[in-house]
Amino acid sequence: MTTTVLDPTAEQRLAMRERTDRPESLSGLTVGLLDISKPRGDVFLDRVEERLCALGATVARYAKPTFTKPAPVDLRYEIATQCDAVIEALAD
Amino acid sequence: MLEGTTRPSDEVVALVPPNLVGCTVEKVAVNAVMAGCRPEYLPVVLAAVEAICTDEFNMHGVLATTMSVGPILVVNGPIAANIGMNSGINVLGHGNRANSTIGRAVQLVVRNIGGGAPGGIDRATLGHVGKQGFCFAEDEAGSPWNSLAEERGFDRSQSTVTAFCGEGPNLVMDQLSRSPESLTRSLAASLRSAVSPRVVLGMDGMLVISPEHMARYRDAGWDRSRFLAELTECLMFDTDRIVAGADGIEEGLPPELAGHHLPKFRPGGLLVVHAGGLAGLFSAIIGGWKNGPGGSDPVTREITP
Numbered sequence: 421m422t423t424t425v426l427d428p429t430a431e432q433r434l435a436m437r438e439r440t441d442r443p444e445s446l447s448g449l450t451v452g453l454l455d456i457s458k459p460r461g462d463v464f465l466d467r468v469e470e471r472l473c474a475l476g477a478t479v480a481r482y483a484k485p486t487f488t489k490p491a492p493v494d495l496r497y498e499i500a501t502q503c504d505a506v507i508e509a510l511a512d
Numbered sequence: 513m514l515e516g517t518t519r520p521s522d523e524v525v526a527l528v529p530p531n532l533v534g535c536t537v538e539k540v541a542v543n544a545v546m547a548g549c550r551p552e553y554l555p556v557v558l559a560a561v562e563a564i565c566t567d568e569f570n571m572h573g574v575l576a577t578t579m580s581v582g583p584i585l586v587v588n589g590p591i592a593a594n595i596g597m598n599s600g601i602n603v604l605g606h607g608n609r610a611n612s613t614i615g616r617a618v619q620l621v622v623r624n625i626g627g628g629a630p631g632g633i634d635r636a637t638l639g640h641v642g643k644q645g646f647c648f649a650e651d652e653a654g655s656p657w658n659s660l661a662e663e664r665g666f667d668r669s670q671s672t673v674t675a676f677c678g679e680g681p682n683l684v685m686d687q688l689s690r691s692p693e694s695l696t697r698s699l700a701a702s703l704r705s706a707v708s709p710r711v712v713l714g715m716d717g718m719l720v721i722s723p724e725h726m727a728r729y730r731d732a733g734w735d736r737s738r739f740l741a742e743l744t745e746c747l748m749f750d751t752d753r754i755v756a757g758a759d760g761i762e763e764g765l766p767p768e769l770a771g772h773h774l775p776k777f778r779p780g781g782l783l784v785v786h787a788g789g790l791a792g793l794f795s796a797i798i799g800g801w802k803n804g805p806g807g808s809d810p811v812t813r814e815i816t817p
Contacts (some may be wrong), residue, residue, distance in 0.1 A: 428542045428624045430533040486806035488573030490530075 443505065447476030452503035454491065455483040468507060513541040516551030517558060518817050525558055526565035528626035529572035530633040535561065535625045540617070543624055547617035547645070552595045553610055556673055557617045559815040560585050560647070563675040564618065568809040574677050574801065575628040578637045581801040584678040584718065585615050585647035586785055588661035589671030591815055592649035599651035601789035604681050604720065604796060615645030640680035648787060654723055655786035656730040663736065663784075664812045671815040676718055676783055677808035678798040679707075686725070687793040692732040695725060696739065699795060700746035704776060707799040710754045710764045712774045716781040716800035716810065722788035725795050736784065747776035778803065783810060 443449055451472050453465045469479045482499055484491045491499075499506050514521050514537070521538040528535045537558065544557050564571045564583050574581055587597055598608035606612060622628040630636070636643070652659045652668070661672040684702040689695035699719065706717045729739055751772040756764035776782075781803060788794070801808055 426538075426542045426545075428539070428546055428620065430528075430531065430535070430539070430625045430627070432531070432533065486573075488570060488577065488802055488807050490572060 445476075446472060446505070448478075449504040450478045450480055450502065452480045452482055452499045452506040454499065454506055454508040455481065456487040456508065457484050458487045465507075513545050513549070513551050513554060514538065516541075516554035519558065526562050528561070528565055528621060529628065530575060531627040533625050533627070535565075535621060539625055540621055543620040544613075544617040547620055548609065548613040549617050550595070550609065550613075553614050553617075555815050555817055556587060556591065556595070556610075556614050556647075556671075557621075559673045559813040560614065560618045560675060561621050563673060563811040563813040564622070566811050569675055569677065569811045570808045571622065571626070571628070572633070574808055575622070575634045577801060578635050579801055580636055580638045580640045580679045581677050582640070582643040582646065583615070583618060584642065584676045584798060585618065586660055586674045586676065586783075587614075587647065587649045587672070587815075588652065588659050588666070588674070589815070590669070591671035592652075597649035599649040599787045603648045603651075603787040603789070604646075611648050612645065615642075615647035617645070618647075619643065619645050642678075642680050646678075650785045651723065651787045654790075655726060657726075657736040657739075657784075657786065660783060660785050661812060664810075666812065666814065672812050673815055674783070674810055674812040676716070676798070676810045677801045678718055679800075681720065681796040681798050684795045684797055685793070686795075689728065692728045692734050692739070693742070695728045696742050697746050699725075700743055702797055703743075703747060703782070704749075706776070706797055708763065710761070712749050712751075712754065712765070712776050713778050713781075714802060715807075716783070716803045717777060718783040718785065718798040718800070720785050720787050720796040720798070722792055722795050723786070723790050724793050726786055740782070740784070743782070744775055744777075749774050749776065 455461045455465055472479050519537045523537050524534045526535055540558055540561055544554055595610050597610045628634055650659055666672050686698040689698050707715050751765055752770050754764050755767050755770045
């Protein structure tokens, strides 16, 4: 008698990707700051921007429409094509 | 299990968050078996999966929030009795196979298919026991009011499931009110604290009215719209009293919102359901989560064979 076992999962395999190398220096790089739109996240990111600019980085600011949903694909593409690195901030 | 539906086993029911994986009828059925469902429950599970996987319900956000919320499923229409769902004694508790397993099957789909596991995308600080699965039926036959599904635009002959993003139920005790006015004020007093007594408009709620409480409204001839109108009047807040810092409490509305008169719930933001055992002067409040396009809206889907 043959027993068939059904898989309750999505049967997906994780795609493994190498992380981008950590930059030696931020000087001259464009760093994206993604505000997830939680209250006071901008306060934190304003300070991070000051610190990054002092290190010679160019800062580009972005914001999710709402913190309750993933960043839209277009926004992620925009960040990926415009920035060398990105910092996402959560704050309350 | 697949004999419970006429839908093809390879039909994609929804893209299940958070991984947005296409989920077939067969995959839902496998999880329904694991949950302990009978085949006749499968159409309810399928409709519920469709409901929670909409952009309006926002299952990704419901998982990712640190608040203690999950899908609360309310079944309306003929299918509830046909599959033996409980809308009476212990309606929000255990002891009924359909109530216990339909919600569980939906949660297993989210976890097994969508990848929404606690500690992963599910970041709830505390969670609640209803996240094991929370599904019940409205007592339509015993209610003098139109049903939740009718209120949401469906016909009484249709079977539906409504998904609401909510926390665990809280008991409201009122054993002395004999007039609808008194009971409404009493329910409102408890509803003011839903989620937080300092939250207005931003979060929805659900009120489960028991038969003995409903009798006050039945006897007085109040319909649902009269009740909601009177309740809304009792749920107005002077924002001066709930801004940050008022009464020495730092939690609250931004100070610039002082001087306003605001309702607890947005229009349509309180879902009212009739259910529970015939004896007992109690109702229940289920607090919600951030509402609207930036959060989660209740979603009702018709249950089809």
